[in-house]
Amino acid sequence: MFGRDEKVSAIRLTAAQYAIVGIFLILAYGLWRLQVMQSDYYSLAAEKNRIRNVPVLAPRGKILDRYGRTIVDNYPSFSALLLRDSSRDLAADADLIGQGLHMDPKDVRARIRRFASMPQYQPIFLKEDITPDELQFIEAHRNELPELDTIMAHRRLYPRNGFMAHLIGYVGEVSEDMLNQPQFELYSAGDVVGISGVERQYNNLLMGTNGSRQALVDSHGREVGRLGETEAIPGRPLRLTVDIDLQIAAEEALAGKNGAIVAMDPHTGEILAMVSGPSFDPNDFSVHVSRDEWNKLVTDPDKPLLNKAIQAQLAPGSTFKIIMSMAGWQEGIAQDLHVNCAGSAEFYGRRFGCWVKGGHGPVTLEKAIYQSCDVFFYTLANKLGIEKIAKYATDLGLGQKTGIDLPNEVSGVMPSEEWKIRNFKQKWFAGETISVGIGQGAIAITPVQLLRAISAISMGGKMVVPHVINPTDMPPGYVEASHLTEVKNVAFDSNGWTLITDAMGRVLLPEGTAPSAHVPGIDIAGKTGSAQVVSLALRAKAKNQDEFAQNGWFVGFTPRRNPDIVVCVLFQGGEHGRLAARLATQVIKAYVEKQKRTPQKMVQKPAGTVDVGGLWNAPDSDRNSRDKLEGGRFEVDLPKRPPVLATAAPGMN
Amino acid sequence: MARYVSFRDFDWVLLIFVLLICGLGVMEIHSATVHTKFAGSHVKQVYWIIGGVGAMFLMSLVNYQALLEKVHWFYVAAVASLMAVLVFGTKALGARRWIKMPGGNHFQPSEWVKLILILAVAKYFADMRQRELTWPDFLKAGAIVGIPMLMVLKQPDLGTALTYLPIAAMGMFLGGLQWRQGLTVVLLAVVGVGVAFYVPQVHILKSYQKQRLTSYQDPDSDPQGSGYQVKQSMIAVGSGGLWGGKGSQTHGAFLPIPQTDFIFAAFSEEHGFVGALGVLLLYFIVLMRLTQNAQTAPDRAGTFVVMGVVAVLSFHILVNVGMVVGFMPVTGIPLPLMSYGGSSVLFMFLALGMVMNVRMRRFVN
Secondary structure, eight states, rough: OOTOOOOOOHHHHHHHHHHHHHHHHHHHHHHHHIIIIIIIHHHHHHHHHHHEEEOOOOOOOEEOOOOSSSEEEEEEEEEEEOOSSOOOHHHHHHHHHHHHOOOOOHHHHHHHHHHTTOOOOOOOESSSOOOHHHHHHHHHTTTOTTTEEEEEEEEEOOOOTTTTTHHHOEEEEOOOHHHSSGGGGOOOOOOOOOOOOHHHHHHHHHHOEEEEEEEOTTTTTTTEEEEEOOOBBOOEEBSSOOHHHHHHHHHHHHTTTEEEEEEETTTTTEEEEEEESSSSTTTTHHHHOOHHHHHHHHHHOOOOSOOOOHOOOOGGGGGGHHHHHHHHHTTTSSSSEEEOOEEEEEETTTEEESSSOOOEEOOOOOOHHTTHHHHHHHHHHHHHHHHHHHHHHTTTTTTTTTOSSSOOOOBBBOOOHHHHHHHHHHOOOHHHHHHHHTTTOOBBOHHHHHHHHHHHHTTTTTTOOOBEEEEEESSSOOGGGGGGOOOOOOOOOOHHHHHHHHHHHHTTTSSSOOGGGGGOOOOOOOEEEEOOOOOOOHHHSOOOOGGGOOOEEEEEESSSSSOOOSEEEEEEEEOOOHHHHHHHHHHHHHHHHHHHHHHOOEEOTTTTTOSSSSOOOOOOOOHHHHHHHHHHHGGGOGGHHHHHHHOOOOOOO | OOOOOOOOSSSHHHHHHHHHHHHHHHHHHHHHHHTTTTHHHHHHHHHHHHHHHHHHHHHSOOOOOHHHTHHHHHHHHHHHHHHHHHOOOEEEEEEEEEEEESSEEEOOOOHHHHHHHHHHHHHHTTOOSSSSSOOHHHHHHHHHHHHHHHHHHHTTTTHHHHHHHHHHHHHHHHOOOHHHHHHHHHHHHHHHHHHHHHHOOSSSOOOHHHHHHTTTOOOOGGGTHHHHHHHHHHHHHHHHHHTTOOHHHHHHTOOOSSTTTTTTHHHHHHHHHHHHHHHHHHHHHHHHHHHHHHHSSHHHHHHHHHHHHHHHHHHHHHHHHHHTTTTOOOOOOOOOTSEEEEEEEEHHHHHHHHHHHHHHTTOOO
């Protein structure tokens, strides 16, 4: 048997001792591994813990108008932080904090709870972009509420009420998607970058380079010392080609309406004004856009986030007749085309109506333009055929991106036989050509495309690339802007040019389609358009297109010879082009009146480049004057200016 | 039976080494807390140690055999106190571990339950009448430890509950555990842990416990949460190098609670591999000295008591230092004798008192 004094098995006791030896060997190995084998790695990690690179944020470059007036500025913005490492009872302080920061104490507590599992050394953002009195509150309660702190960052201050919002765009934190794109590869999460508009297009110029400060910190992130600092390089100010005065006129013209207005210098392609309506307030995005607000913007059927000037793809309606006229003239068909308009005509077994039910009677090209006779252009389209139409339209840049220096431009569609087969696996029907002749059917363009095409026609074939910055302002080697100065010459017979632009000049006269838009004393040439609402998808299905209000178009320029400005107006749901024309003339009137107000100055004749100097309206920009000088090389005699230019417009050979 | 008991037989060598470790602990507590709101903790720790040494002497005077005779009453009291915690305990940080005592103090019964379990297990195995553990004995011994363990787990206090395990394991092993029983235990443990972790319908472990138990394997997976502590601890230890360094982890407050659970990390950072190994060596000497006392114990019960203390101490060292070097999960088990904290110090000295008690009576019979 086995007694009470029987000893415990010595073997087992020894085994227990060996087990202890084993434990200590394992632990000693653990220490050896960390302290001897990987000591360097962990020493570095300890240093990294202690030294924090605090970015010194570079302020973003200002955005200026063509005369250097500030459009977008920065302002210092403070955010309220809650430090949690202090031994304060945060939940108890929430009432006072909520009172001072104009927050519901419940929200404050909820925030503290939500971040409870985060490490204590990370502060909680309580409120961004606090007001001066809230900042004052924090400063005044440093002793009572030591857990409150502030941090300063520069924020974008955009014009109010969505002024110029589409062109300028807005900034935001760089998204996952963007980081994967090559142009954003140098950025890291948390960087504030341009999300749309100019802010995005010229982001790398505007952004500048962040500096950094090497700070010695403890685990609460509190700075206890400094090692070094590299300064931030502020972003470049960006001067746009836009004239704020003209922009204001365009904004006023489009106020409360859907659509777009774009104004451009046809000589250079400089965009002078660009509006899209309805707009949005980018200041809402520069802090934190609420989910509701964002959903409202995204789901709004009027698409306020869309820059319709470059992103609306719509049928051009009768404005396309100008392109048709040019095509017809160049092909030698339009000159001698005489059509008797009886209010409708039949092609390929289908009746196509003219917008004047009673008909225009005998019509030539000139009358067909200012009266916008549909039957004339049906006939012309039928004679030209879709391939010829597509060739001229494509030469004038329709159905393709203009290359404007704004992100997400869309290309639109210029239909052709090849296009139909590629997209619909169907042959082109000759009947479809008839609708295209009046800018309906499958054709879809953007306002800026139309603007560019009409600008080229107004200049006798010189086609420029629209742009919103001055390419010569760019830093050396900035290749992204090099294509903006490219000029393409489209062949255009000068007699045709004279006839077509003269006919356009009669559009606003009593015999034209938009006499109500006439402005006495200003020589405007243009073309109205009223287009049925057609999208490619809808077109395939919708039978009853009348339920959609028609879009009004107007594209025009002034003066009729050697124009200074081209304006394109899209008035969605505007029913008729003459309403769009009124909006355009508002802008043109503002432009002309501003030129009259601006003191005229005598420009000296630069040696060699100008044969005859002259007087002209030059705003206070010398560079601008130079452009005018080159344009004026052909001016021989000021009083005779229009006829002379008619035969020697730039780009004509 | 009259016995000759004298402090001459007191294990002074053991006490010297124990106090040496305590001294290093006090030094490190001072160093780790001097610039924090816990400054002065080391003085309190000294008071606890002095109190602990006093308690140890008192404990050594009461004959352990007399204690063992009454151990069933202690056991009942232990279970009752754990029950009281579950019913009346103060809830703090989601767990009921303390009973509020008059005078504002908090009493945590799960610590002294450990002492009673050492005695109870010793008593159980000392009274056993065969060399090999039978299955009923195995189950009964398991129940003695298992019941309080489940109650502590319910609080929930996983760390303390786990420290009961080595008491049972050591008792069974020395009491004649058969390899088949050992294998069964291991298999059951593997299956149990697997179920607790990977079957979502079983709620033995709370999700934060699971997270804490797994994040040590890959501290980078959760550098801001529970993995953060392990990561910072490893950085502290590793940056200490061979000879120790400035201690930026400890003094920059990157190391969480450097005076309690992570005191060994703080010590390793400041004194390097050489210093840390020195401390391990001190613990090793203490443990070897204890097992020697177990061998010279006057009876089976004495051996079991001392080895129970050895088991608890070894387990604490393994889990705590293992956690500090990144081998073990964060369970909130302090390093005995070094970590700051009254109950931990008191427990350790009472346990040592029992060891002394056994040693002083080794020459009877």
